[in-house]
Amino acid sequence: MNLGELYRRDYGRILASVIRVARDISLAEDAVQDAFAAAQAQWPVHGFPANPAAWLYTAARNKAIDQIRRRTLAEEKHRQMITLAAPEEHAPIPEDTLRLIFTCCHPALAVEAQVALTLRTVCGLTTEEIARAFLLPVPTLAQRIVRAKAKIKLAGIPYEVPDEDALDERLPSVLAVIYLVFNEGYSASAGPTLVRAHLCEESIRLCRELATLLPREREAHALLALLLLTDARRYTRTDADGSLVRLEDQDRSQWNRPQIAEGAAIVETVLREGPAGPYALQAAIAALHAQAPTFAQTDWSQIAALYTQLARRQPSAVIELNRAVAIAMVEGPARGLELMEQIDLPGYHLLFAARADLLRQLGRREEAATAYRAALRLVQSEPERRFLERRLQEVSR
Amino acid sequence: MQYAMLVYHHEADFHSLPAEEQNRLRNACADWYSQLEATGRASGAMRLQPTVTATTLREHNGKLVLSDGPFAETKEILAGLVVLECQDLDEAIAQARRFPSLPAGFSLELRPIIPDGVRRSDQP
Numbered sequence: 001m002n003l004g005e006l007y008r009r010d011y012g013r014i015l016a017s018v019i020r021v022a023r024d025i026s027l028a029e030d031a032v033q034d035a036f037a038a039a040q041a042q043w044p045v046h047g048f049p050a051n052p053a054a055w056l057y058t059a060a061r062n063k064a065i066d067q068i069r070r071r072t073l074a075e076e077k078h079r080q081m082i083t084l085a086a087p088e089e090h091a092p093i094p095e096d097t098l099r100l101i102f103t104c105c106h107p108a109l110a111v112e113a114q115v116a117l118t119l120r121t122v123c124g125l126t127t128e129e130i131a132r133a134f135l136l137p138v139p140t141l142a143q144r145i146v147r148a149k150a151k152i153k154l155a156g157i158p159y160e161v162p163d164e165d166a167l168d169e170r171l172p173s174v175l176a177v178i179y180l181v182f183n184e185g186y187s188a189s190a191g192p193t194l195v196r197a198h199l200c201e202e203s204i205r206l207c208r209e210l211a212t213l214l215p216r217e218r219e220a221h222a223l224l225a226l227l228l229l230t231d232a233r234r235y236t237r238t239d240a241d242g243s244l245v246r247l248e249d250q251d252r253s254q255w256n257r258p259q260i261a262e263g264a265a266i267v268e269t270v271l272r273e274g275p276a277g278p279y280a281l282q283a284a285i286a287a288l289h290a291q292a293p294t295f296a297q298t299d300w301s302q303i304a305a306l307y308t309q310l311a312r313r314q315p316s317a318v319i320e321l322n323r324a325v326a327i328a329m330v331e332g333p334a335r336g337l338e339l340m341e342q343i344d345l346p347g348y349h350l351l352f353a354a355r356a357d358l359l360r361q362l363g364r365r366e367e368a369a370t371a372y373r374a375a376l377r378l379v380q381s382e383p384e385r386r387f388l389e390r391r392l393q394e395v396s397r
Numbered sequence: 398m399q400y401a402m403l404v405y406h407h408e409a410d411f412h413s414l415p416a417e418e419q420n421r422l423r424n425a426c427a428d429w430y431s432q433l434e435a436t437g438r439a440s441g442a443m444r445l446q447p448t449v450t451a452t453t454l455r456e457h458n459g460k461l462v463l464s465d466g467p468f469a470e471t472k473e474i475l476a477g478l479v480v481l482e483c484q485d486l487d488e489a490i491a492q493a494r495r496f497p498s499l500p501a502g503f504s505l506e507l508r509p510i511i512p513d514g515v516r517r518s519d520q521p
Contacts, residue, residue: 108486155509156398158485166487 001052003040010053011036011124014060016096020159022064025121025149031067035060054091097122098161098213101206104148105174106157113148114177120145123202133199134184167217175223175279178207182227186234200231222270222280228263229286232256244387248295260290281310300329317345325354333358349378353388356395365395399440399510400489402479404496406503407472408447414501425497430479438492441480448474473504480510 001009011032018028035056049055104118115134119125125133131141151157162170185199207224214220236250267283270276276284285306292298307323320343328336337358345351356371372392379385411419433439448467455462467474483489486507493505 106486108490155507156400156483156485156489158487160485160487162487 003036003043006052006056007036007124010056010092012100012122013092013094013097014053014057015121015124016100017057017092018060018064019100020096021061022068023159024068025152027067028060028064029121031060031064032056034063051091057092058090094213095161097209099159101174101210102161102170103152103157103159105170105177106152107170107173108155108157109148109151111177111180113144113151114173115180116141116144117148118177118206119181119202123206125198125202129198171214171217171219174210175207175219178203178210179223179227179279181206182231186230197234200227200234203227204231218270218273219277219279221266222277222283225263225266225270226279226283226286228259228266229283229290232259232263232290238383241386242383243390244381244383246387247289252294255290260287263287264291276309278310278314281306281313285310298329300326304330317343318348318350321345321348321351321354328358333361337362347378349375349380349384349388352378356388356391360391360395368395398483398485398489399512400481400483400486401508401510402481402489402493402496403475403506403508404477404479404498404503405473405506406476406498406501408474408476409472410502411476412447422498422501429495429497433479433481433492438482439479440482442478444477445475476503481507 014035015028015032018031019025022028022031038059039052039056043049100122101118104121105114109117116130119130119133120127127142127145128138131138134141161167181199182203185197185201185203204224204227207220207227211217211220211224232255233247233250235256236252236254237245239245263283264287267280267287270280271284285303288299288303288306304323304326307319307326311319311323321340324336324339324343327339337355340351340355340358343351352371352375356368356375359365359368359371369392372388372395376385376388376392379388414422430439430442434442451465451467453464453466453468455464481489481492483492486509489507493499493507496503496505499505
Protein backbone atom coordinates (compact mmCIF):
# COMPACT_ATOMS: atom_id res chain seq x y z
CA MET A 1 0.00 0.00 0.00
CA ASN A 2 1.40 3.42 -0.89
CA LEU A 3 1.06 6.62 1.07
CA GLY A 4 -1.77 7.94 -1.13
CA GLU A 5 -3.88 4.85 -0.45
CA LEU A 6 -3.07 5.08 3.25
CA TYR A 7 -4.18 8.68 3.26
CA ARG A 8 -7.48 7.78 1.65
CA ARG A 9 -8.10 4.89 4.01
CA ASP A 10 -6.81 6.22 7.30
CA TYR A 11 -6.78 10.03 7.23
CA GLY A 12 -10.23 10.37 8.84
CA ARG A 13 -9.53 7.78 11.54
CA ILE A 14 -6.19 9.26 12.51
CA LEU A 15 -7.65 12.76 12.54
CA ALA A 16 -10.59 11.63 14.67
CA SER A 17 -8.29 10.26 17.36
CA VAL A 18 -5.98 13.27 17.29
CA ILE A 19 -8.98 15.60 17.70
CA ARG A 20 -9.96 13.79 20.89
CA VAL A 21 -6.50 14.42 22.30
CA ALA A 22 -6.12 17.97 20.99
CA ARG A 23 -9.74 19.11 21.44
CA ASP A 24 -9.30 21.35 18.43
CA ILE A 25 -10.15 20.32 14.87
CA SER A 26 -7.88 22.78 13.04
CA LEU A 27 -4.88 22.05 15.23
CA ALA A 28 -5.41 18.30 14.76
CA GLU A 29 -5.74 18.73 10.98
CA ASP A 30 -2.41 20.53 10.82
CA ALA A 31 -0.75 17.85 12.95
CA VAL A 32 -2.08 15.03 10.72
CA GLN A 33 -0.91 16.86 7.58
CA ASP A 34 2.52 17.27 9.17
CA ALA A 35 2.64 13.58 10.04
CA PHE A 36 1.87 12.59 6.44
CA ALA A 37 4.52 15.03 5.20
CA ALA A 38 7.05 13.49 7.61
CA ALA A 39 6.12 10.01 6.39
CA GLN A 40 6.60 11.10 2.80
CA ALA A 41 10.09 12.32 3.63
CA GLN A 42 11.19 9.45 5.90
CA TRP A 43 9.56 6.25 4.69
CA PRO A 44 11.22 6.07 1.26
CA VAL A 45 14.58 6.36 3.07
CA HIS A 46 14.04 4.29 6.23
CA GLY A 47 11.39 1.92 4.91
CA PHE A 48 7.68 1.57 5.73
CA PRO A 49 6.90 1.01 9.43
CA ALA A 50 5.24 -2.25 10.45
CA ASN A 51 2.01 -0.48 11.36
CA PRO A 52 1.78 2.66 9.21
CA ALA A 53 -1.50 3.94 10.70
CA ALA A 54 -0.11 3.66 14.24
CA TRP A 55 3.10 5.42 13.15
CA LEU A 56 1.12 8.28 11.55
CA TYR A 57 -1.21 8.54 14.54
CA THR A 58 1.65 8.68 17.04
CA ALA A 59 3.53 11.24 14.96
CA ALA A 60 0.42 13.41 14.56
CA ARG A 61 -0.50 13.14 18.23
CA ASN A 62 3.00 14.12 19.32
CA LYS A 63 2.97 17.09 16.98
CA ALA A 64 -0.44 18.17 18.32
CA ILE A 65 0.75 17.82 21.92
CA ASP A 66 3.90 19.85 21.18
CA GLN A 67 1.78 22.55 19.65
CA ILE A 68 -0.60 22.65 22.60
CA ARG A 69 2.26 22.68 25.13
CA ARG A 70 3.71 25.69 23.38
CA ARG A 71 0.33 27.39 23.41
CA THR A 72 -0.36 26.35 26.97
CA LEU A 73 2.90 27.77 28.23
CA ALA A 74 1.99 31.01 26.55
CA GLU A 75 -1.56 31.14 27.83
CA GLU A 76 -1.45 29.02 30.98
CA LYS A 77 -4.42 26.96 30.03
CA HIS A 78 -4.63 24.21 32.59
CA ARG A 79 -7.66 22.48 31.25
CA GLN A 80 -5.89 21.42 28.07
CA MET A 81 -2.86 20.17 30.02
CA ILE A 82 -5.14 17.87 31.99
CA THR A 83 -6.42 16.33 28.77
CA LEU A 84 -2.86 15.66 27.65
CA ALA A 85 -2.07 13.76 30.81
CA ALA A 86 -4.71 11.15 29.89
CA PRO A 87 -3.37 7.66 29.10
CA GLU A 88 -2.04 7.36 25.57
CA GLU A 89 -3.03 4.63 23.22
CA HIS A 90 -0.89 3.84 20.22
CA ALA A 91 -3.28 3.63 17.31
CA PRO A 92 -6.39 5.47 16.21
CA ILE A 93 -9.46 3.96 17.85
CA PRO A 94 -12.72 3.37 15.93
CA GLU A 95 -14.88 5.03 18.59
CA ASP A 96 -13.21 8.34 17.68
CA THR A 97 -14.39 8.12 14.07
CA LEU A 98 -17.91 7.82 15.42
CA ARG A 99 -17.35 10.85 17.67
CA LEU A 100 -16.12 12.86 14.70
CA ILE A 101 -19.10 11.85 12.54
CA PHE A 102 -21.61 12.85 15.22
CA THR A 103 -19.84 16.15 15.85
CA CYS A 104 -19.70 17.04 12.15
CA CYS A 105 -23.37 16.09 11.70
CA HIS A 106 -24.58 17.91 14.81
CA PRO A 107 -28.02 19.45 14.16
CA ALA A 108 -26.79 22.78 15.54
CA LEU A 109 -24.81 23.10 12.27
CA ALA A 110 -26.53 23.90 8.99
CA VAL A 111 -26.92 20.85 6.75
CA GLU A 112 -24.55 22.29 4.10
CA ALA A 113 -21.95 22.82 6.82
CA GLN A 114 -22.46 19.26 8.10
CA VAL A 115 -21.89 17.86 4.61
CA ALA A 116 -18.79 19.96 3.91
CA LEU A 117 -17.21 19.28 7.28
CA THR A 118 -17.87 15.53 7.15
CA LEU A 119 -16.30 15.24 3.69
CA ARG A 120 -13.33 17.37 4.73
CA THR A 121 -12.56 15.65 8.03
CA VAL A 122 -14.01 12.13 8.13
CA CYS A 123 -13.43 11.41 4.42
CA GLY A 124 -10.29 13.53 4.01
CA LEU A 125 -11.41 15.19 0.77
CA THR A 126 -9.69 18.48 0.00
CA THR A 127 -11.63 21.73 0.03
CA GLU A 128 -11.06 21.94 -3.75
CA GLU A 129 -12.48 18.45 -4.32
CA ILE A 130 -15.59 19.21 -2.28
CA ALA A 131 -16.11 22.57 -3.98
CA ARG A 132 -15.83 20.93 -7.41
CA ALA A 133 -18.28 18.18 -6.48
CA PHE A 134 -20.88 20.67 -5.28
CA LEU A 135 -20.22 23.20 -8.06
CA LEU A 136 -19.31 25.89 -5.54
CA PRO A 137 -16.48 28.42 -5.61
CA VAL A 138 -13.58 27.20 -3.44
CA PRO A 139 -13.62 30.27 -1.14
CA THR A 140 -17.35 29.75 -0.42
CA LEU A 141 -16.75 26.16 0.57
CA ALA A 142 -13.60 27.00 2.53
CA GLN A 143 -15.45 29.66 4.49
CA ARG A 144 -18.30 27.25 5.21
CA ILE A 145 -15.82 24.83 6.78
CA VAL A 146 -14.00 27.53 8.75
CA ARG A 147 -17.31 28.80 10.17
CA ALA A 148 -18.46 25.33 11.10
CA LYS A 149 -15.22 24.61 12.94
CA ALA A 150 -15.45 27.93 14.76
CA LYS A 151 -19.01 27.17 15.82
CA ILE A 152 -18.05 23.73 17.14
CA LYS A 153 -15.36 25.31 19.25
CA LEU A 154 -17.16 28.43 20.49
CA ALA A 155 -20.62 26.97 20.98
CA GLY A 156 -19.27 23.93 22.81
CA ILE A 157 -20.58 21.23 20.45
CA PRO A 158 -19.32 18.10 22.22
CA TYR A 159 -16.93 15.55 20.75
CA GLU A 160 -19.01 12.61 21.83
CA VAL A 161 -21.23 9.84 20.59
CA PRO A 162 -24.72 10.61 21.90
CA ASP A 163 -25.86 8.22 24.64
CA GLU A 164 -28.45 5.53 23.98
CA ASP A 165 -31.43 7.89 24.57
CA ALA A 166 -30.20 10.65 22.28
CA LEU A 167 -28.91 8.33 19.56
CA ASP A 168 -32.34 7.80 17.99
CA GLU A 169 -32.71 11.55 17.70
CA ARG A 170 -29.22 12.19 16.36
CA LEU A 171 -28.67 9.28 14.00
CA PRO A 172 -31.14 10.49 11.35
CA SER A 173 -29.12 13.65 10.70
CA VAL A 174 -25.96 11.56 10.22
CA LEU A 175 -27.76 9.21 7.83
CA ALA A 176 -29.27 12.20 6.00
CA VAL A 177 -25.79 13.66 5.42
CA ILE A 178 -24.51 10.35 4.03
CA TYR A 179 -27.56 9.99 1.77
CA LEU A 180 -27.22 13.57 0.60
CA VAL A 181 -23.57 13.05 -0.33
CA PHE A 182 -24.51 9.89 -2.21
CA ASN A 183 -27.36 11.58 -4.09
CA GLU A 184 -25.17 14.51 -5.00
CA GLY A 185 -22.78 12.01 -6.55
CA TYR A 186 -25.44 9.82 -8.11
CA SER A 187 -27.67 12.39 -9.72
CA ALA A 188 -26.10 15.79 -9.75
CA SER A 189 -28.82 18.41 -9.37
CA ALA A 190 -27.25 20.63 -12.02
CA GLY A 191 -24.39 20.75 -14.46
CA PRO A 192 -22.92 18.50 -17.09
CA THR A 193 -21.88 15.35 -15.20
CA LEU A 194 -24.64 13.02 -14.13
CA VAL A 195 -22.42 10.79 -12.08
CA ARG A 196 -19.75 11.93 -9.68
CA ALA A 197 -18.35 8.58 -8.74
CA HIS A 198 -16.11 9.90 -6.03
CA LEU A 199 -18.98 11.11 -3.84
CA CYS A 200 -20.86 7.81 -4.27
CA GLU A 201 -17.81 5.82 -3.22
CA GLU A 202 -17.09 8.08 -0.24
CA SER A 203 -20.66 7.92 1.03
CA ILE A 204 -20.70 4.11 0.79
CA ARG A 205 -17.37 3.89 2.59
CA LEU A 206 -18.63 6.20 5.32
CA CYS A 207 -21.93 4.35 5.69
CA ARG A 208 -20.13 1.01 5.85
CA GLU A 209 -17.92 2.33 8.63
CA LEU A 210 -20.91 3.76 10.51
CA ALA A 211 -22.86 0.51 10.21
CA THR A 212 -19.85 -1.46 11.47
CA LEU A 213 -19.47 0.88 14.44
CA LEU A 214 -23.19 0.80 15.23
CA PRO A 215 -24.07 -2.86 14.65
CA ARG A 216 -27.48 -2.57 16.34
CA GLU A 217 -28.72 0.48 14.39
CA ARG A 218 -30.80 -1.18 11.68
CA GLU A 219 -31.45 2.03 9.74
CA ALA A 220 -27.70 2.54 9.30
CA HIS A 221 -27.46 -0.94 7.78
CA ALA A 222 -30.57 -0.29 5.68
CA LEU A 223 -29.03 2.88 4.29
CA LEU A 224 -25.86 0.97 3.39
CA ALA A 225 -28.02 -1.56 1.52
CA LEU A 226 -29.91 1.23 -0.25
CA LEU A 227 -26.65 2.87 -1.37
CA LEU A 228 -25.11 -0.42 -2.55
CA LEU A 229 -28.22 -1.40 -4.50
CA THR A 230 -28.63 2.00 -6.12
CA ASP A 231 -24.96 2.39 -6.87
CA ALA A 232 -24.85 -1.07 -8.51
CA ARG A 233 -26.78 0.45 -11.43
CA ARG A 234 -24.62 3.56 -11.63
CA TYR A 235 -22.72 2.79 -14.85
CA THR A 236 -25.83 1.97 -16.88
CA ARG A 237 -27.61 5.20 -16.00
CA THR A 238 -25.88 7.16 -18.72
CA ASP A 239 -24.77 6.22 -22.23
CA ALA A 240 -21.48 7.02 -23.95
CA ASP A 241 -22.59 10.63 -24.63
CA GLY A 242 -23.62 11.12 -21.03
CA SER A 243 -27.33 11.01 -21.85
CA LEU A 244 -29.71 9.57 -19.30
CA VAL A 245 -30.76 5.95 -19.84
CA ARG A 246 -34.05 5.12 -18.17
CA LEU A 247 -34.42 2.10 -15.92
CA GLU A 248 -36.42 0.23 -18.57
CA ASP A 249 -33.69 0.73 -21.19
CA GLN A 250 -30.68 -0.05 -18.99
CA ASP A 251 -28.48 -3.05 -19.82
CA ARG A 252 -29.09 -5.20 -16.76
CA SER A 253 -26.19 -7.49 -17.60
CA GLN A 254 -23.91 -4.57 -16.73
CA TRP A 255 -25.25 -4.12 -13.22
CA ASN A 256 -22.82 -4.89 -10.42
CA ARG A 257 -24.12 -8.31 -9.30
CA PRO A 258 -21.87 -8.87 -6.27
CA GLN A 259 -22.87 -5.46 -4.95
CA ILE A 260 -26.56 -6.24 -5.52
CA ALA A 261 -26.15 -9.55 -3.70
CA GLU A 262 -24.50 -7.80 -0.76
CA GLY A 263 -27.18 -5.10 -0.60
CA ALA A 264 -30.04 -7.59 -0.91
CA ALA A 265 -28.60 -9.76 1.87
CA ILE A 266 -28.38 -6.75 4.19
CA VAL A 267 -32.00 -5.77 3.42
CA GLU A 268 -33.18 -9.29 4.21
CA THR A 269 -31.40 -9.28 7.57
CA VAL A 270 -32.72 -5.84 8.47
CA LEU A 271 -36.31 -6.75 7.57
CA ARG A 272 -36.09 -10.02 9.47
CA GLU A 273 -34.94 -8.30 12.64
CA GLY A 274 -37.90 -5.98 13.13
CA PRO A 275 -40.28 -3.40 11.64
CA ALA A 276 -38.95 -1.52 8.63
CA GLY A 277 -37.83 2.10 8.95
CA PRO A 278 -37.83 4.54 6.01
CA TYR A 279 -34.40 3.52 4.73
CA ALA A 280 -35.27 -0.18 5.02
CA LEU A 281 -38.40 0.39 2.92
CA GLN A 282 -36.44 2.27 0.28
CA ALA A 283 -33.74 -0.41 0.30
CA ALA A 284 -36.40 -3.10 -0.14
CA ILE A 285 -37.73 -1.21 -3.17
CA ALA A 286 -34.21 -0.86 -4.59
CA ALA A 287 -33.63 -4.60 -4.05
CA LEU A 288 -36.79 -5.49 -6.01
CA HIS A 289 -35.63 -3.30 -8.91
CA ALA A 290 -32.07 -4.61 -8.82
CA GLN A 291 -33.12 -8.27 -8.71
CA ALA A 292 -35.85 -8.10 -11.38
CA PRO A 293 -34.83 -9.96 -14.57
CA THR A 294 -36.50 -7.31 -16.78
CA PHE A 295 -38.35 -4.03 -16.34
CA ALA A 296 -41.70 -5.69 -17.20
CA GLN A 297 -41.06 -8.62 -14.83
CA THR A 298 -40.41 -6.30 -11.88
CA ASP A 299 -42.66 -6.95 -8.89
CA TRP A 300 -44.52 -3.65 -9.31
CA SER A 301 -47.36 -4.48 -6.96
CA GLN A 302 -44.89 -5.20 -4.15
CA ILE A 303 -43.08 -1.95 -4.97
CA ALA A 304 -46.39 -0.04 -4.89
CA ALA A 305 -47.17 -1.62 -1.50
CA LEU A 306 -43.76 -0.59 -0.12
CA TYR A 307 -44.29 2.98 -1.37
CA THR A 308 -47.69 3.00 0.35
CA GLN A 309 -45.99 2.04 3.64
CA LEU A 310 -43.29 4.63 3.07
CA ALA A 311 -45.86 7.36 2.36
CA ARG A 312 -47.60 6.49 5.61
CA ARG A 313 -44.38 6.87 7.58
CA GLN A 314 -43.04 9.90 5.74
CA PRO A 315 -45.84 11.79 4.00
CA SER A 316 -44.23 13.33 0.93
CA ALA A 317 -45.44 14.28 -2.52
CA VAL A 318 -42.30 12.77 -4.10
CA ILE A 319 -43.07 9.40 -2.51
CA GLU A 320 -46.70 9.71 -3.71
CA LEU A 321 -45.35 10.29 -7.22
CA ASN A 322 -43.19 7.15 -7.09
CA ARG A 323 -46.15 5.22 -5.75
CA ALA A 324 -48.31 6.48 -8.63
CA VAL A 325 -45.66 5.37 -11.15
CA ALA A 326 -45.56 1.87 -9.61
CA ILE A 327 -49.36 1.61 -9.57
CA ALA A 328 -49.46 2.72 -13.21
CA MET A 329 -47.26 -0.29 -14.01
CA VAL A 330 -49.77 -2.64 -12.34
CA GLU A 331 -53.12 -1.02 -13.11
CA GLY A 332 -52.30 0.90 -16.29
CA PRO A 333 -51.34 4.47 -17.24
CA ALA A 334 -54.88 5.86 -16.84
CA ARG A 335 -54.92 4.92 -13.14
CA GLY A 336 -51.44 6.40 -12.71
CA LEU A 337 -52.56 9.68 -14.27
CA GLU A 338 -55.57 9.80 -11.97
CA LEU A 339 -53.31 9.49 -8.92
CA MET A 340 -50.88 12.09 -10.26
CA GLU A 341 -53.72 14.62 -10.61
CA GLN A 342 -53.84 14.75 -6.80
CA ILE A 343 -50.11 15.34 -6.32
CA ASP A 344 -49.11 18.89 -5.56
CA LEU A 345 -45.50 19.39 -6.61
CA PRO A 346 -45.21 22.67 -8.46
CA GLY A 347 -41.74 23.21 -9.86
CA TYR A 348 -40.78 19.52 -9.76
CA HIS A 349 -39.78 18.46 -13.27
CA LEU A 350 -40.15 14.74 -12.60
CA LEU A 351 -43.90 15.08 -11.95
CA PHE A 352 -44.37 16.63 -15.40
CA ALA A 353 -42.01 14.08 -16.94
CA ALA A 354 -43.91 11.18 -15.36
CA ARG A 355 -47.29 12.57 -16.45
CA ALA A 356 -45.91 13.14 -19.95
CA ASP A 357 -44.78 9.54 -20.12
CA LEU A 358 -48.19 8.15 -19.12
CA LEU A 359 -49.94 10.48 -21.61
CA ARG A 360 -47.56 9.27 -24.32
CA GLN A 361 -48.40 5.65 -23.49
CA LEU A 362 -52.10 6.50 -23.79
CA GLY A 363 -51.49 8.07 -27.22
CA ARG A 364 -52.51 11.55 -25.99
CA ARG A 365 -49.57 13.07 -27.86
CA GLU A 366 -50.48 16.75 -27.67
CA GLU A 367 -51.04 16.66 -23.92
CA ALA A 368 -47.83 14.66 -23.58
CA ALA A 369 -45.91 17.32 -25.55
CA THR A 370 -47.29 20.05 -23.27
CA ALA A 371 -46.18 18.12 -20.19
CA TYR A 372 -42.70 17.46 -21.64
CA ARG A 373 -42.35 21.17 -22.33
CA ALA A 374 -43.32 21.96 -18.74
CA ALA A 375 -40.72 19.45 -17.49
CA LEU A 376 -38.08 20.99 -19.78
CA ARG A 377 -38.72 24.44 -18.35
CA LEU A 378 -37.86 23.10 -14.87
CA VAL A 379 -35.13 20.53 -15.44
CA GLN A 380 -31.59 21.47 -14.40
CA SER A 381 -29.45 18.44 -15.15
CA GLU A 382 -28.05 18.35 -18.68
CA PRO A 383 -28.45 14.58 -19.30
CA GLU A 384 -32.06 14.70 -18.15
CA ARG A 385 -32.70 17.68 -20.41
CA ARG A 386 -31.39 15.80 -23.42
CA PHE A 387 -33.61 12.83 -22.59
CA LEU A 388 -36.74 14.99 -22.28
CA GLU A 389 -35.96 16.78 -25.53
CA ARG A 390 -35.67 13.45 -27.32
CA ARG A 391 -39.04 12.34 -25.95
CA LEU A 392 -40.64 15.65 -26.90
CA GLN A 393 -39.45 15.20 -30.48
CA GLU A 394 -40.88 11.67 -30.56
CA VAL A 395 -44.37 12.77 -29.53
CA SER A 396 -44.25 15.87 -31.74
CA ARG A 397 -43.53 13.90 -34.95
CA MET B 398 -19.46 26.64 29.81
CA GLN B 399 -22.04 29.35 30.22
CA TYR B 400 -24.84 29.88 27.74
CA ALA B 401 -27.30 32.74 27.57
CA MET B 402 -30.69 31.26 26.83
CA LEU B 403 -32.56 34.10 25.15
CA VAL B 404 -36.30 33.67 25.41
CA TYR B 405 -38.35 35.04 22.53
CA HIS B 406 -42.10 35.07 22.18
CA HIS B 407 -44.81 36.50 20.03
CA GLU B 408 -45.91 39.28 22.32
CA ALA B 409 -49.45 39.75 21.03
CA ASP B 410 -50.14 36.01 20.90
CA PHE B 411 -48.88 35.50 24.43
CA HIS B 412 -50.99 38.31 25.88
CA SER B 413 -54.07 37.03 24.12
CA LEU B 414 -53.84 33.79 26.11
CA PRO B 415 -56.29 33.55 29.05
CA ALA B 416 -54.84 35.03 32.22
CA GLU B 417 -54.87 31.64 34.01
CA GLU B 418 -52.86 30.10 31.19
CA GLN B 419 -50.30 32.93 31.24
CA ASN B 420 -49.98 32.43 34.98
CA ARG B 421 -49.64 28.68 34.68
CA LEU B 422 -46.79 29.08 32.15
CA ARG B 423 -45.01 31.66 34.33
CA ASN B 424 -45.16 29.43 37.37
CA ALA B 425 -44.03 26.38 35.42
CA CYS B 426 -41.05 28.39 34.09
CA ALA B 427 -40.25 29.59 37.59
CA ASP B 428 -40.22 25.97 38.84
CA TRP B 429 -38.04 24.92 35.90
CA TYR B 430 -35.57 27.67 36.78
CA SER B 431 -35.54 26.97 40.55
CA GLN B 432 -34.67 23.34 39.91
CA LEU B 433 -31.78 24.27 37.63
CA GLU B 434 -30.50 26.88 40.04
CA ALA B 435 -30.68 24.48 42.98
CA THR B 436 -28.49 21.97 41.11
CA GLY B 437 -26.00 24.58 39.92
CA ARG B 438 -27.02 24.41 36.27
CA ALA B 439 -28.32 27.97 36.06
CA SER B 440 -26.97 31.14 37.61
CA GLY B 441 -29.27 34.00 36.76
CA ALA B 442 -32.50 34.79 34.97
CA MET B 443 -34.70 37.76 34.23
CA ARG B 444 -38.06 38.53 32.72
CA LEU B 445 -38.48 41.75 30.79
CA GLN B 446 -41.42 44.17 30.77
CA PRO B 447 -43.33 44.36 27.46
CA THR B 448 -41.70 46.24 24.56
CA VAL B 449 -44.13 49.19 24.94
CA THR B 450 -42.08 50.11 28.00
CA ALA B 451 -38.77 50.10 26.10
CA THR B 452 -36.61 53.17 25.45
CA THR B 453 -33.92 52.97 22.77
CA LEU B 454 -30.77 55.12 22.71
CA ARG B 455 -28.69 55.98 19.65
CA GLU B 456 -26.18 58.66 18.92
CA HIS B 457 -26.62 60.79 15.83
CA ASN B 458 -24.06 63.49 14.88
CA GLY B 459 -22.75 63.50 18.42
CA LYS B 460 -26.20 63.95 19.92
CA LEU B 461 -28.16 61.48 21.96
CA VAL B 462 -31.38 60.40 20.29
CA LEU B 463 -33.99 58.67 22.41
CA SER B 464 -36.88 56.79 20.91
CA ASP B 465 -39.96 55.26 22.41
CA GLY B 466 -40.07 51.53 21.82
CA PRO B 467 -37.73 48.60 21.14
CA PHE B 468 -34.58 48.58 19.00
CA ALA B 469 -36.36 46.64 16.26
CA GLU B 470 -40.09 46.44 15.66
CA THR B 471 -40.66 42.70 15.35
CA LYS B 472 -43.53 40.43 16.27
CA GLU B 473 -41.29 38.03 18.16
CA ILE B 474 -39.52 39.88 20.92
CA LEU B 475 -36.96 39.18 23.61
CA ALA B 476 -38.97 38.38 26.72
CA GLY B 477 -36.19 37.36 29.08
CA LEU B 478 -33.00 35.45 29.53
CA VAL B 479 -31.47 32.69 31.60
CA VAL B 480 -27.79 31.94 32.21
CA LEU B 481 -27.22 28.20 31.90
CA GLU B 482 -24.15 26.49 33.38
CA CYS B 483 -23.46 23.40 31.26
CA GLN B 484 -20.67 21.10 30.12
CA ASP B 485 -21.43 21.54 26.44
CA LEU B 486 -24.11 22.48 23.92
CA ASP B 487 -25.86 19.11 24.16
CA GLU B 488 -26.38 19.56 27.89
CA ALA B 489 -27.64 23.13 27.34
CA ILE B 490 -30.08 21.86 24.71
CA ALA B 491 -31.23 19.11 27.09
CA GLN B 492 -32.08 21.73 29.76
CA ALA B 493 -33.59 24.24 27.36
CA ARG B 494 -35.91 21.76 25.69
CA ARG B 495 -37.71 21.28 29.01
CA PHE B 496 -38.55 25.00 29.23
CA PRO B 497 -42.31 24.86 29.89
CA SER B 498 -43.25 27.67 27.49
CA LEU B 499 -41.58 26.00 24.52
CA PRO B 500 -44.79 24.18 23.52
CA ALA B 501 -46.63 27.54 23.76
CA GLY B 502 -44.77 28.82 20.68
CA PHE B 503 -41.76 30.41 22.39
CA SER B 504 -38.35 30.32 20.67
CA LEU B 505 -35.14 29.85 22.60
CA GLU B 506 -31.76 30.99 21.34
CA LEU B 507 -28.65 29.56 22.99
CA ARG B 508 -25.61 31.82 22.79
CA PRO B 509 -22.29 30.87 24.37
CA ILE B 510 -21.10 33.51 26.83
CA ILE B 511 -17.52 34.73 26.41
CA PRO B 512 -15.64 33.86 29.62
CA ASP B 513 -14.63 37.08 31.38
CA GLY B 514 -15.87 38.85 28.28
CA VAL B 515 -16.54 42.12 30.07
CA ARG B 516 -13.24 42.28 31.93
CA ARG B 517 -10.35 44.34 30.67
CA SER B 518 -7.88 42.32 28.69
CA ASP B 519 -4.26 43.00 27.77
CA GLN B 520 -4.40 40.45 24.96
CA PRO B 521 -4.66 41.93 21.49
